[in-house]
Structure formats: structure tokens, C-alpha cells
Amino acid sequence: MKSTLKILLWPLWIGLLCWPFMGLRAAGLTAFGLLLLFLLFRFFGRKIGLFKDIFLKMPGRELAGRVPRKIWLGAALLAAMMLPLVINKYYLDITITAGIYIVLALGLNIIVGLAGLLVLGYIAFYAAGAYAYAILSTQYNVSFFAALPAAAVLALLLGLVLGVPTLRLRGDYLAIVTLGFGEIARIVLNNWDGLTGGPNGIMHIPKPSLFGLKLGSPVHLYFIVLAMIILVSFVIDRLNNSRLGRALVAMREDETAARACGVNTVKLKLLAFSLSAMTAGMMGVVFAAKMSFVSPESFTFWESIMVLCMVVLGGMASIPGVILGAAALVVLPEIFRQFQNYRMLVFGAAMVAMMIFRPQGLLPSKRRRLELEDPTLPPINQERVDITFHKINQQSKTSEVI
């Protein structure tokens, strides 16, 4: 009954959204079309279990589970190395942008996904890195590869500046404080004319070079970004499967209990903040080198939100998920560019639909998957039921896809 109502309400809602710019007639037709589509989908979906296959199981999960992880990683790496050979310059540019966002999202994932701290001003660290390279390179002739660690250290210090006063905050309060931090960073960049060039930004930022070797072409940048993705993924993967990673997740789950286990939550929060910030700082350098121009416009609140969406959409605390989420949010709007006005609408509707049908994200982490795998199972938290117990036991044996 409830799901029937849902199927009626969904097209109505989308129709209402379309009304202002499509007119009543077209919007009504869209809603009707969607309704038909939903009904068809429901009818056939129920018959052959299609619905469940698409939304509860990623296609090919069974198969994927049997192939060892190393082979998957090798194949993905090989494909990534070959990519610049097969795509044109325009798509290469988009791919580099996507790559930068992938690393940003992976960095934010440490603090949002693993440590469970909602940070909304993440882009400030990215801005710090970008401006650090812009200023160091244009005024002090510092090279790209020397600026990388410098920017990382600067971002780390900023991370500590933000981290220390917010140690006692959680949830909404932390979100608001970090939001303020992000805005302050942008406003400072906008107004400190002497150092940052104000709204005009900084131009003529040099491309990367190593020992006199120019590495400025898009292909070079592509490989720099790819290297960063591999490095950051490696760090997060190792961290996740370690004593510190477990402690981070424990802190996310219950801070009081974690402290009672001897987990120093102060240190851990600062660690999460600094790792996240350093990642963003280094990517800022890459961004500045790619654009050869930085201005405060590139570092708005919207950017922070986008990166957060990538993490949530892809699947919190899951490396492949976050990579997929970031890639999707950069590449899809480009593909939908021909739909112009509808682009953002489709985008927004897709986000809403995702959160309703697949709240754990595209490729959820192992823990999340266990949690949300079968929503039909009743919560057995407070009841002492041993029958359902066995059912979960079998489920948890599904192999991990990474």
C-alpha cells in the first residue's frame, strides 16, 4: 500500500518541479510518462526480481567477488594508464578535473566517512593549497614539486587551527563552525589584495616541471593526478585496515565507549583533520597548476557541498564508492550538457532518488552493506529472537567487492 502511494506521488512531485519552466501541459505529460514507466517497472520488476537486482545488488557482484582484488586493481590501473591514448583533449580535461575531485573526495572521506565528523568548509584547505602554490611560484619561483609538501604543511596547520577549537563539537555544531571557517577563508582571499590579488586572483601560474623537464601538458597532469589518486587510496586503505582505522570508526560510532576502551579521541580527531587537510592542500597545488589561474570564485561553499555529495553518493568510507561518486558527479553533468536547463534538474532528481533508493551509496563500504543489505529484516536490537539471527549470519558471508 505504501509503495503504491509512493509510485503515485513520485511522478506528481517531479511534475510539480517541472511546471514552472515546462508549462502545465508538458509537465503533466512528463508526470504521466513517469507514472507509466514506474508502473511498468514495478509490474515486471516484481515478476523477475529485476527491481531487487538493480537496487539491492550491483550487477555482476557475484562474478566480481570471485576475482581476486589484485587482478581488479591491476586491470583498473592498466585501463587508467591507457585512457589518455583513447580520449580526445576535451575529455582528457574533464578526466583531470574528475581526478582532482576524486582525491578531494577521498580526503574528505577520512574525516566524514571514517571519523564521522561533518565538515562543511573543506574547500578552504584546497584553496590554501592553490594559493600557496600560486604565490610561491609567481613571487618566489618555487617549483611545483617543492610546493606540494609546502602546501600540505600549510593545510595541515590550518587543519589544526580548525581542529583544536572544534574538538568538543559534533554533528550540527561542527558543521556550522566549519561552514563559517570555509566562508572566512574565501572572504580573506577576496579581500587580502596585497597577497592574493583580491577578486582578480593570481594569473600566470607556471605549469609543473621537474629538473628542467616540462610537465605541463594535459597528459602529464593526468598522470600526476593519477599518482595522487593511487597514493591517497593506498593511505586510506592501509589506515582503514589498521588499529588507528578501527579506532576512528569506533569514535564515529560511540565516542564515550571509544574513550573507555582507551582510544585517545583528541589525538584521533586531529589526525583525521590533518590527513584530510593535507590531501586537499596538495590537490590545491595541482588545481592551480592545471588552471594557471586562481581566484576566490573557485572556492565557494558550493564546492564543499559538491565534494560532500560525492562522498555520500558514492558510499561513505568506501574507496571505490567515493571514486565512483566523484567521477559521476563531474562527468555526468558534462554528458548532460546538451539538456541545458534540465541538467541541474535531472541532477537534483537523481540525487534525491539515490538517497531514497540507495542511501548507502553506489558502492557502500563493507560495514554499511551489512547494515543496509536487506531492509526487510526486522531490527532485532531489543528482541531476543534467534531465528532471524541465523539469516543474517548467512548474509554476512557474501564476499566483499573492492
Place this chain on the structure above:
Amino acid sequence: MALQDVSFEIDRGQIFGLIGPNGAGKTTLFNCLTGVYRPTAGSFVLDGKNITGLSEVKAAQRGIARTFQNIRLFQEMTALENVMVGRHSRTAAGLWGALVRDKKTSNEEREIHNKSQQLLEFVKLKGSEDLLAKNLPYGHQRRLEIARALATDPQLICLDEPAAGMNPSEVSGLMQLIRNIRDSGVTVLLIEHHMKVVMGICDQLAVLDGGERIAHGPPDRIRNDAQVIAAYLGTQH
């Protein structure tokens, strides 16, 4: 002032019961002991060393472990991972170890894993390693919390109403478990309302009422203490 003039000694290897009506200050005492609150006066002495006012983390390192009245597990971690977190204060691998994964770190990981498996077996949760904590039945969650506390290698384990919400067969399993904990050499400080448990396993008891200790001694004496009966049932007018 939630507690005043409360003093008692717990001998090593004892099960020491702390009872009293609701609001008597039992959990507050636990919170002072384990570092959640800092007492304004008085002291705790463990093994001849003053441990008053330590932070929660330091208290855990000194060998004081606890469970919570309302279960506080890491809900979305597996049972095994929950216990592994308990090993945190007895292990040392840092960021560098996590990244390089050198021999020392992997040995330590193996030690954490094995020890945690053993503890799950000890609390009779073998077979549930890979279940999410929140999907465990209630009684199992209680036992998992005890396993996590034991993972910190405590000298003293503080159990806050472990029998709350358990059915009779679970209760007798729990009593045996608490005895086993004592026999393994860990001193047990137990808050409990369940009189069968308290009278059945405790070596010594202290009774709190209104933040004060009103009686102290072995269960048999407490059972017949006039002041205790008055605190629980009220006085005759």
C-alpha cells in the same frame, strides 16, 4: 553533591557488589572511578597508587575497564572488531605502522586478532564474529560489551547492571561468566539490581543510598541489615 562519605575496599580477585535504590549514586561512582567525572573530593587508590581524577583514556591504561548501563557498543562494527578496539590501549601501532605495515605491526595485528577471538570464545560468542554488533540479540550484546572491556587487560572490571533486561537462562549464564572473570584473576566491581545475581555471586557488598554508604559486608549480613531493608522497602511509621 551526588556522593559523600562513600568508602570501601575491594580485595583483589573479589566480586564486589554495589547496590542501592535508583538514584543512590552507583553509576556516578562508576563515572568518577573511570574518569568520566572528576570527583571534587576523595580519592581512589588502585594497587597502592592514587588514581583519582584520571582521564577515561588513562584510567583504561591503568587497568580499569567498564561496561555501560545502557549498552554502548560500536553498532556498525562487527562483534570481532568491537573487541579489537578494546585492545587499543594495549597496542601501539601508529600511522607509520599502518602505512608501512612492517613486521612489528602485522605481528601486533595478529595478536589483537587472536586475543579478540579468544575473548569472544570466553564470553561464548564464538560464531558471531562477523555479525554487526547492533544485529546481535540483546543478551549477546551485553556479553560482547564485557568481552570488549576484558580486551583492555583490566585489573578491575566495572559492570554496570549487566543483567538488566536478561531472561532467567541468560542471567544464569551471566553469573557463570562473571565467576569465570574473577577466576581468571580480574577483580569485578558490579552494580546490579537483580538480587539473585548479587546474592549469588558477590563476595562482598556495599549498599549506597542517597549518595552515602549505608552498609558494607558479605551478602548474608547485608540481607538482614535493618538500614538496608529500610532503604529498599521504606521504614515503618
